[in-house]
Structures are given as C-alpha cells and as structure tokens.
Amino acid sequence: MYRWRSAVRAGVLAELETFLNRHHIAPIHGIAVDDIARQYVGRGKCLRSTFMYLGWLCGADADAAALRAAAGLELLHAFALVQDDVMDEAQLRRGEPAAHVRFAARHRRAALPGNASRFGESAATLVGDICLVWAEKMLRDSGIGRAALDRVWPRYDAMRVELAVGQFADLLNDARAEPGLGAVLAVARAKSGNYTVRRPLEMGAAMAGCDEPTRTALGRYGRAVGEAFQLRDDLLGAFGAAEVTGKPGDTDLGQHKASTVVVAALELADTVARRELTALLATPQPGDAEIARLRALLVATGAREHIEEMIGDRTAEAWRLVAAARLPEPQRHLLDGMARVCAAREN
Missing domain, CATH: 1.10.600.10 (Farnesyl Diphosphate Synthase)
Structure with a gap:
C-alpha cells in the first residue's frame, strides 16, 4: 500500500512538473507566478489525484493517461487553497508564507504604488484562477478518450x-x-x-x-x-x-x-x-x-x-x-x- 501510494504521488508530481514547465509564465514585474503555483501543488500528499486514479483502477488497468488526468486535480486543489488562504487571512501554507503574503512582500520590496496587502490578495486570487484553468486543461489534454471524458465532465462540474x-x-x-x-x-x-x-x-x-x-x-x-x-x-x-x-x-x-x-x-x-x-x-x-x-x-x-x-x-x-x-x-x-x-x- 505504501509503495503504491508513493509511486502514484511521484507519478502525479512528475506530470505536474512537466505540465508547469510546458506552460511556463514569464515573471510579471519580477514576480514568478510559477513559483507560487509550485508551492501549492508540489508539496502536498496528492490525496485527490490518488483517489481519482484509484477510482480508475476499480474498472480499468493502470494507464499513464489516467494518471495524468487525475494529476490535474492537484491544480484544482491549488486554486482552492490559494483562495482559502486569502479568505482566511492565513499567513502560512506548507510551512512557507502564503501566496498573498509573498506577493505583498514582493510589492513592498519593489516599492510599487498602491496598497501592498490589497495587491497581494488580488495577485493571489489571479494565480488561483490560472490554476483553475490549468486544472481543466490538464484533464482535457491528458490523452483520455472523448467518451471517457464525457462521463467525467458532469461530475467534475458538480464537484x-x-x-x-x-x-x-x-x-x-x-x-x-x-x-x-x-x-x-x-x-x-x-x-x-x-x-x-x-x-x-x-x-x-x-x-x-x-x-x-x-x-x-x-x-x-x-x-x-x-x-x-x-x-x-x-x-x-x-x-x-x-x-x-x-x-x-x-x-x-x-x-x-x-x-x-x-x-x-x-x-x-x-x-x-x-x-x-x-x-x-x-x-x-x-x-x-x-x-x-x-x-x-x-x-x-x-x-x-x-x-x-x-x-x-x-x-x-x-x-x-x-x-x-x-x-x-x-x-x-x-x-x-x-x-x-x-x-x-x-x-
């Protein structure tokens, strides 16, 4: 069980790394959006993607495309976590400053105009939105056939x-x-x-x-x-x-x-x-x-x-x-x- 779960997590993280490298966003005013996304998707336990892949295994054989499709849930989770941190005014996530805190600090260091805290919250919300789009794209482009995806979309939307x-x-x-x-x-x-x-x-x-x-x-x-x-x-x-x-x-x-x-x-x-x-x-x-x-x-x-x-x-x-x-x-x-x-x- 432990070896299987570790292997699935490693596979999910590898797929996410490949996806993020392929869809790299250039730094905006010196702020690396990708770094924030990696903080939220790269250090978790990957429970949601593991459960989705386990659901797949209850009816089909191991498949790289299915694992890739499941990995997209970690980007959806990143979206949820970023917004949750903003709403809760959380200071930490995965042992490091939360996204809005990091963005606000970068704003202050660069002496940018406007309110640093407000900027941090707005920037973090936008990063969450990007992760939400990426999550659907990763599922859609996973390589899973259209008929199988058609069975997923209603449940994905409802979730x-x-x-x-x-x-x-x-x-x-x-x-x-x-x-x-x-x-x-x-x-x-x-x-x-x-x-x-x-x-x-x-x-x-x-x-x-x-x-x-x-x-x-x-x-x-x-x-x-x-x-x-x-x-x-x-x-x-x-x-x-x-x-x-x-x-x-x-x-x-x-x-x-x-x-x-x-x-x-x-x-x-x-x-x-x-x-x-x-x-x-x-x-x-x-x-x-x-x-x-x-x-x-x-x-x-x-x-x-x-x-x-x-x-x-x-x-x-x-x-x-x-x-x-x-x-x-x-x-x-x-x-x-x-x-x-x-x-x-x-x-």
Whole structure:
C-alpha cells in the first residue's frame, strides 16, 4: 500500500512538473507566478489525484493517461487553497508564507504604488484562477478518450460548484453563531470531505466505465472516508499539528471557526463549561492563554473523544462497504489503506 501510494504521488508530481514547465509564465514585474503555483501543488500528499486514479483502477488497468488526468486535480486543489488562504487571512501554507503574503512582500520590496496587502490578495486570487484553468486543461489534454471524458465532465462540474458553495457557506462559519453539529458537518462535507475523497473516486470510476453498483459503493465509501478526513482535520485545527498541516495549530480556534469539535463541545458542555466556552469564543483576538483554555475545555467536555468516536464509526463503515463491494482484492486493499490514511492523517 505504501509503495503504491508513493509511486502514484511521484507519478502525479512528475506530470505536474512537466505540465508547469510546458506552460511556463514569464515573471510579471519580477514576480514568478510559477513559483507560487509550485508551492501549492508540489508539496502536498496528492490525496485527490490518488483517489481519482484509484477510482480508475476499480474498472480499468493502470494507464499513464489516467494518471495524468487525475494529476490535474492537484491544480484544482491549488486554486482552492490559494483562495482559502486569502479568505482566511492565513499567513502560512506548507510551512512557507502564503501566496498573498509573498506577493505583498514582493510589492513592498519593489516599492510599487498602491496598497501592498490589497495587491497581494488580488495577485493571489489571479494565480488561483490560472490554476483553475490549468486544472481543466490538464484533464482535457491528458490523452483520455472523448467518451471517457464525457462521463467525467458532469461530475467534475458538480464537484466544482459544490466546492464553491461549501466555501461560501464557510464564510459564515463562526462558532459565536452557535450552529448545530449537523449543519457544520454538512458544510465540511461539501467544502472538503466530498471534494477530497468521494467526488474524485466517482470521477475516476466513471472515466473507467465502472458499472452503477461499483460507482454507488465507491460513492458511499467516499462519503464516509471524506467525513473522517474532515473530522480529523478539525481535530488538527484545534489541537495543532503544524508538521501535518503546515499551518499554526491554533488557526481554527483563533479565527472562531465553528469546527465540529468546537460545536460538539458547546453541545456536550454543562451550563458552567458552556458559559466559559461562549465567553472564550467571543474573545476578539484570543491569546495563548485563551487558546490553551479552549483546548482544555474541548477535552473536558468530551468533545475531542466524541469526534474520535465519529472518525472511528466512519472508518468502520468504509471498511464494511469495501468488504461488500464487488471489487478485486488488490483494489479493496488499497481502499482500506487509503481510509486509514485519511482517518489518521498518516504521512
């Protein structure tokens, strides 16, 4: 499993490097757009492309064109990450300054006219737009036949709209509004879970011509694993794992995000704990002491344990779905392994 996943990632990154070299954009006022794109596509785990290629393998043999088609999802992911960083005012991505921060710094060094921060946000948004166009081009020019691509496009379009709608809903995602756990999970499912696992799997399976029962089984598996992935992401966002996320561990708590673990804590807390949670979440700019207390309350209310149980439930459901699916043993083994990767955020 590990060797297969490493080989797929290496193949995806090689295809992306070839594509970016072929579509090189000359520096604009000394700013290398390609360098920003490489920061966002060259250092990730390539989960989305791996799942799309795995969907393909559930109905067809290994194929270089299929891998190339799947690799384009990393450019779509780069688009999403760049825009997400702008909207969240994130400072880091993959352990380095985020795109808008880098562009703003370049603006200041060159003493260009206008507001550096505004320039950085606008330039980063445009780089995201370029990545969005490149993503579709890489899929279209992958070498996959037209009939196979025709089966992919409706699902690809639906995924992109779902991603945007989920991101829009996330703009209103604030723990101070005290949304319910079901509502928060629905937003996370659209913005991250489905987009990371379910839709790529379905796209790959459709491209390979898998039958309806197989596509349905993969879709159900993808929904369960995608939710486990997002739940784990929420725990990492609250308790910190910069070596995994490349971002500060207190990002979600500091930005008052209504993540599943925070909302679960509000629902599980007794009156005293809930009052303290509400007060801490209302703090405009929580410092280290407030973040530490919030984390302690997430544990004390049982929210952290509750989310871990939800992850376990969804992982077990995914394994049951794989066991019942009419798939060859090698593919079932890979699906089981990828479920573990997403649930535990393994390297």
